Amino acid sequence: MKINWGTGIVIAFIAFIAFILYFVIRMSTDDQANHDLVTQEYYKRELAYQKEIDASKSAMELGAKLKLEKSEEGITIFFPEKFDPKKITGIVSLYRPSNKHLDLDFPLSLSKTHLLIPDNSLVDGRWDITIKWQYEGNNFLFKERLTY
Structure with a gap:
């Protein structure tokens, strides 16, 4: 044929x-x-975005810039020394874009001006760190991407 x-x-x-x-x-x-959206409640978070902009702006205006430092023990977050660490409250969110099962959220309670995120809870790769914190009625926001 x-x-x-x-x-x-x-x-x-x-x-x-x-x-x-x-x-x-x-x-x-x-x-x-994995065919999920970036976050589960994407549209609700989009509506609250203006509050995040205001919190970032107030952090810059009041000189409340945080500093991240990588070490062998993990990631250390340094808060401004002019603030009383016992009055700082908030939430630290670690977001892993490649795997939602590695995402971490934990409450922020300090006794010193720094917070250590231990190495055993972090996997090598890219992390998005978001820290929403309050001090004496002021809301602050800190976001940073880092490769661990």
């Missing part, structure tokens, strides 16, 4: 379509492929 050009083109299209369908079905049913 001889295959002409028309039949060859149709066979090539059918093979290509079959490959694409196989690829789409396999990727949509595979558990290793």
